[in-house]
Amino acid sequence: MAQTPVHGDDMATAPQAAEELHHHPGPRQYVWVAIVLAIITAAEVVIYYIPGLESVLVPFLLAFSAVKFVLVVMWFMHLKFDSHLFRRLFVTGFILAMIVFSIVLATFFLGPEAPGLTG
Amino acid sequence: MATKEAFADVGHDYTSTGLNHTKVAMWSFLGSDCLFFGAMISTYLLYRTRTLSGPTPHEIYDIPFTSVSSFVLLMSSLTMVLALAAIQRGDHRGLRIWLFATAFLGTTFIGGQIYEFTTFVEEGLKLSTSPFGSAFFMLTGLHGAHVTVGILMLLSLAGLSFSGKLNQEDSLKVEMIGLYWHFVDIVWIIIFTVVYLIPTE
Numbered sequence: 001m002a003q004t005p006v007h008g009d010d011m012a013t014a015p016q017a018a019e020e021l022h023h024h025p026g027p028r029q030y031v032w033v034a035i036v037l038a039i040i041t042a043a044e045v046v047i048y049y050i051p052g053l054e055s056v057l058v059p060f061l062l063a064f065s066a067v068k069f070v071l072v073v074m075w076f077m078h079l080k081f082d083s084h085l086f087r088r089l090f091v092t093g094f095i096l097a098m099i100v101f102s103i104v105l106a107t108f109f110l111g112p113e114a115p116g117l118t119g
Numbered sequence: 120m121a122t123k124e125a126f127a128d129v130g131h132d133y134t135s136t137g138l139n140h141t142k143v144a145m146w147s148f149l150g151s152d153c154l155f156f157g158a159m160i161s162t163y164l165l166y167r168t169r170t171l172s173g174p175t176p177h178e179i180y181d182i183p184f185t186s187v188s189s190f191v192l193l194m195s196s197l198t199m200v201l202a203l204a205a206i207q208r209g210d211h212r213g214l215r216i217w218l219f220a221t222a223f224l225g226t227t228f229i230g231g232q233i234y235e236f237t238t239f240v241e242e243g244l245k246l247s248t249s250p251f252g253s254a255f256f257m258l259t260g261l262h263g264a265h266v267t268v269g270i271l272m273l274l275s276l277a278g279l280s281f282s283g284k285l286n287q288e289d290s291l292k293v294e295m296i297g298l299y300w301h302f303v304d305i306v307w308i309i310i311f312t313v314v315y316l317i318p319t320e
Contacts, residue, residue, distance in 0.1 A: 093150025
């Protein structure tokens, strides 16, 4: 049985998708994003070695990492400019991973019979 | 019964959502790969303090060296996106230059990883030394395998370009390999922070 051909509005979206390319940033913007990423990476390493920052080191590192992650995904992977469906697909997978593995990790720490991390 | 006309009609690249099916498939794959690396990172977090008689993370990690490796991989994302920008404007010479630059930076990263693994083994941390060793080598090794696959795909793209089989209209192929490459980069962003920089205690 042949698959039903798709016509009409769906085909009309092809030029629309091609038009999205024109909204992609140019090389100069990519270089600026890369400079910001390099500065954040340098900042991560610098604060790692500053003795007085032990108490806030982890939140700072996680925040820096999150900013770098978002910059690459939004600008280099073009999620900021592409269809929202791609964003949903990726964010769903990412959040699902965070939830599932947070629960897994929590089982090792929470509750009276939690095995913990000793060893 | 399927006819040639029917196949010709469904042979276009756009789905009923109006989006390119290759791109939808790639984003679905990347979303699912989050679960794969999430499992590996969670395992590492569980086992990183279980070092038995082997070296601890604090004793063995060389942060300045890994920082340079991370910087190299991060910059490879820039060269990758510049390769995409080049083919989108029909600049084939620029495409090849940036593809080779990306492959070179990726190879440098892998070289650094091989050096790091060799050093760790010499210092007494092997895959079988401790749960920490197993989790570390599995996580970073599988990430390295992803980077290696990415390098092979980049070189394949360069080969297609040299043989004249990669035109401006085929920029989606470069974009798909680029998405994979950037994904490998964002996974390393997390690994660098969670594995190397966040202290064990």
